[in-house]
Amino acid sequence: MSRNIAIEMLNQVPVQDQQIELVERKCLGHPDSIADGIAEAVSRALCNTYIDQFGGVLHHNTDQGEIVAGESMPQFGGGKIIKPIFILLDGRATKEFKGEKIAADTVALQAAKEYLHSIVPELNLDKHLIMDCRLGTGSTDLRDVFNPEEGKIPRANDTSFGVSYAPFSDIEKCIKEISSYIDTTLRPKYPVYGQDIKIMGLRQGNSIKLTICCAMVDRYVSSLSEYINYREKLAEEALKVAKTCTDKHVEVFVNTADCDVECSLFLTVTGTSAEMGDDGSVGRGNRANGLITPHRPMSMEATSGKNPINHIGKIYNLLSNELAHTCVEKVDGIAEIQIRLLSQIGVPIDQPLIASAQIIPKPSFTMKDIEKDVFEIIDSGLENITSVTERVIRGELKTF
């Protein structure tokens, strides 16, 4: 059965060339990102538990959860946590199947704690955390089970959609690269840089301003002057990374709300503001491409924690993102592409109601040059849609 794929030209100025552009990323230790990461870790752990126990993934959705901030007293050289962080796990999971019970709650608790520990290692989970689990029960029909080896295409759980675009603009690239550079290169050397980082970028014409709010871990910084040095170092390093992503003029500001007296510094005991004052929720941070982009089409769906079998809000957002980037990489002449996949409840997920690509061609190209290849990329992506599921379960696809 042929797929309903519509490709049309988009008659507008690429975001990259508009006058103003605003982009934001909440890095892994931001409370909203922690919530997303936990939701996704719990879903993956459940998938693996179901596969181990029954050979297939059973119904669940853990795209919920709340992080309620604690209270801390950071100080140079090392402070302390006064009141623990509270985390509520919720959502639905199958807890009984074919007469056999499933330890869904214990699986969820363990996965959530392991993930949290990997992101906020300074947090002592025994004394700085209260984690509650109120995972409801969902029921799984036999026909709901997704068996990765059977290769049957699941049916869409809902009428919903996914949306994405490519390529990344300069400012988007800057933000993604800086985030990645801090995680992989800078923090291993300087553990003072906590995981709770928010990077905001504003482009006005050819001028880019990047504002980085980075939680400093107090036991790795002994004084205000050292704090200031670390702050300046981060600004310099970020600027270097940014310059590899753009020719535009870039300025970097780090922890600008600081007034150089201790009380207002972004000093933390654990490297996340969830220790003091900032709550977090699933689905309120980055979209599936790792960014918040108010000048771009976005889906409000929480991608993290949704089951990766038949939950359109997850699968179509991830797939549209992949498809858009593949089109830009593989097909010449695309200045900007937006892809929207719209599902029909109850219909196999490889058969969207409509898969729509809107393309702004590069100056010397026409839609004709582009159309056919884009069609094939989208068609083939839908053909192999269960690979999204599999890679999510293996943890190879990021949702935030």
Add this chain to the structure above:
Amino acid sequence: MSRNIAIEMLNQVPVQDQQIELVERKCLGHPDSIADGIAEAVSRALCNTYIDQFGGVLHHNTDQGEIVAGESMPQFGGGKIIKPIFILLDGRATKEFKGEKIAADTVALQAAKEYLHSIVPELNLDKHLIMDCRLGTGSTDLRDVFNPEEGKIPRANDTSFGVSYAPFSDIEKCIKEISSYIDTTLRPKYPVYGQDIKIMGLRQGNSIKLTICCAMVDRYVSSLSEYINYREKLAEEALKVAKTCTDKHVEVFVNTADCDVECSLFLTVTGTSAEMGDDGSVGRGNRANGLITPHRPMSMEATSGKNPINHIGKIYNLLSNELAHTCVEKVDGIAEIQIRLLSQIGVPIDQPLIASAQIIPKPSFTMKDIEKDVFEIIDSGLENITSVTERVIRGELKTF
């Protein structure tokens, strides 16, 4: 001090004229909307408590909270709730000021329950609900207090932005009008129509499909045939309303996942799916204009529950929405306008870093015809920005 207001032409096809358009609204009883409504009700109650006790609004943010679904057994003629809904209230509030304690938790519980009762009157709050409150403490400096009578402009709490657009497209109008019609006209006559309604609209060219998922309240419907009648009645009424909003071809589908056997009907005891299986969170539903519009610029900010004094994520989203609609009403020649207000942390909120309006003029108009009036509307809106705060506190501005 003059404001930084930038007005530019947007060279693109208005959404209304694009080939595909997708819009969604989660009505008041949808679990995500309930979460938003509670968050906003709690914030308003805190505002009023602070004003009563201290003459000004103290710091708080209650844009958090989680609704964990219960379990129910609906049946024609009236079923029952098996397991209560769990609701967590969180966020921050000032609990002590000038040495005086503030009953923030009890205020929050009461406001949340009153709101919930107003939206889901079939839910017995004594036996069908567990409501926990883990509101953290925030500290309020004296200078943070916003005194509505003083008229001083508060300073932005963050570098953030608000974004909106006008006018509503046909499909957007259809959805808003149907939602409103059910609430004000249909339900008072037919209490069978619960508050948990999701309306999804898809336009392909000139053809609009509206899908309404409406929770039916079981004790007002005695049989499957009656259920089917009510479903058909809703489809007819909605179609009538839609026809007043558009000349395009409209089809309406109600509860299409139903397979006409009781088990799969959208039958509920209380009129919300939160009674069984659907969790809800603040900030994951409608944007500040009451819609989810993936073809439009959107802010990811949770508007509901944020303090209305200096929280840019709330104030600028509400204000940009008002400004856009005012421009379209008052100024001739605007086919579509998008307004973005970007704050600078620590700067008075009437002085955004930039207020940007992007306009698609109607065919025979030029920017020159439009520019000056738009500038004045935006400038005046910023001048009177604290009116947003005041109207939020009085409950006159909706956030979702």
Add this chain to the structure above:
Amino acid sequence: MSRNIAIEMLNQVPVQDQQIELVERKCLGHPDSIADGIAEAVSRALCNTYIDQFGGVLHHNTDQGEIVAGESMPQFGGGKIIKPIFILLDGRATKEFKGEKIAADTVALQAAKEYLHSIVPELNLDKHLIMDCRLGTGSTDLRDVFNPEEGKIPRANDTSFGVSYAPFSDIEKCIKEISSYIDTTLRPKYPVYGQDIKIMGLRQGNSIKLTICCAMVDRYVSSLSEYINYREKLAEEALKVAKTCTDKHVEVFVNTADCDVECSLFLTVTGTSAEMGDDGSVGRGNRANGLITPHRPMSMEATSGKNPINHIGKIYNLLSNELAHTCVEKVDGIAEIQIRLLSQIGVPIDQPLIASAQIIPKPSFTMKDIEKDVFEIIDSGLENITSVTERVIRGELKTF
């Protein structure tokens, strides 16, 4: 089958005649008594739900639960609750039977709140209370169901025992009568006397000192002098009641920790110290006869909330109390009697391993005068043991 009933003489001085005697009662609004009352109310509500739904009582034990105090700011004329009281309901209940679900959690919540409201009417359950329910599941075999109409004798759930004594000593009578007088006569006229009252009695020889700690409800008392008047009035009234119970010398002290400055008065908003600082638990207050009597044999079992079908810790404590008092009423010559009923797990509850009565005869009586009648009272009480169950379910037997 004959019952193993052992009757022996107890060669000791009756408590009444010993030099020192200490007795205590926690009245209905004491946090521990509230916990007991809620546990019992929940059990009764479950019993009735099971009977309605299945014609018999299913397995449950709700002799658990915790009351975590809130925070209040009482003041003459009426203060306020700052932080709500938190109540956890736990224990076990059958939630599914013969494939049918049972709304155990909602039944528990409702029963607990109704009871709480009846005891602490000044507490606004909507805003001054957070009630959580973590009732676990127990499983009921078909053979476990107790059908009151079948009249079959259930089997003991455990090897346990019940113990009691009669008659009440003078000081015990004083305390019970004062407690009852306040509840039935004084409070209806003077609502200032809250439900949280602790009465402690110490007898040294012929001199009795009664100390009454009585929570005063702030909105019914406008000043310190009024407070003092009410305190004195309570002392006078209690003294009058005491004098009807004893010829010994009695002194009554009310709220003696008061130092006549407002801060240290026992002034409350709601009439219970659970509003501020005093937590409560099931099973830590009065024994099944309504008293705490360290000079008497006592069972540590929590009687309240245990199922009244086969839970020996409940049934034998209630029955031994009845039997002891019946013996004293019906049989001449008993100065003091202690009754212990010891069960055998798995054996019908009318067949205790041993029913032991220890008797101190009055001076001119011998065991021979007494033995036979006591035997018959005990034997007949065991014969009709299911009447205990029935009266518990109807709320006719008090457990604390």
Add this chain to the structure above:
Amino acid sequence: MSRNIAIEMLNQVPVQDQQIELVERKCLGHPDSIADGIAEAVSRALCNTYIDQFGGVLHHNTDQGEIVAGESMPQFGGGKIIKPIFILLDGRATKEFKGEKIAADTVALQAAKEYLHSIVPELNLDKHLIMDCRLGTGSTDLRDVFNPEEGKIPRANDTSFGVSYAPFSDIEKCIKEISSYIDTTLRPKYPVYGQDIKIMGLRQGNSIKLTICCAMVDRYVSSLSEYINYREKLAEEALKVAKTCTDKHVEVFVNTADCDVECSLFLTVTGTSAEMGDDGSVGRGNRANGLITPHRPMSMEATSGKNPINHIGKIYNLLSNELAHTCVEKVDGIAEIQIRLLSQIGVPIDQPLIASAQIIPKPSFTMKDIEKDVFEIIDSGLENITSVTERVIRGELKTF
């Protein structure tokens, strides 16, 4: 100032010589004992935190808390936990003193988990446990601080009492010795014997029946026959220990409710029934001497978790127990002694309202032989009462 110490003869048959005697001990892994142990561990940790931070112990009472059982699926060779155990910590603690914050909640969580791990090492605290902490705040006046080095005598917090007796009867000795033998000798060799053990003893005349309910840890037992072997081994070993404590006829029964089919065995994953079905509470298990003795005078007070500075319910129960045993050891001629210490609120704790000793002399002794020595032991014990506090803080005195 001389102390009010009253010594009188008790004219009754020593318990040891009465016809029937019933005694019970809940060992360390019984849910009620776990609750007690956690309460005490939290109190001790708070004491040490206060001493470290302020040089003295601040006000707290953590004699509260609730253990809500989980769900498990034990099986020979090793089963699994399906639903985590839930533990609520509550009570009161000082969280701020002299303007300094105290991390009371994190201290409590850590102490509770460390203790739990020491008693139930098979329980994985990361995935098998949800621990919540709702510790309220108490306020500490400066004068409330107990500084162990100052040696000032604190004032009684309440009008309350402690009560105990000595010596242990044969059956009491049997139970205490068996409990200790399992913990120190048997379990280290045979980890199959879990910590949740209940030992019940019934003496009828010269015949003692001991019933031991011992949770077996499933991964150390591979089959029913092995289970039966372990059960028999425990019975034999217990019998050997019992014979060193008494000359009476002793029988030992182990896990008698077992019907030798797997489902009804006392098989557990972790060695405590809290994993499945049995909730636990503070203050409902053993009295301060480690036993439940319905034929003896008992205090209903929860000793565990109360502050050891001025809480009479704790200090006087511990002290009276020590005094009674010291009297029996040091003074010839005491068949049985009962000691009661009654406090006066607000008066230094070394000055009880009355310290009463009731003594049954051995046949050939008179009170005159005994009186003076008993007086001195009691007087000296009260003189050195703060040593109770110190040893509680150091963990040298057991409360259950």
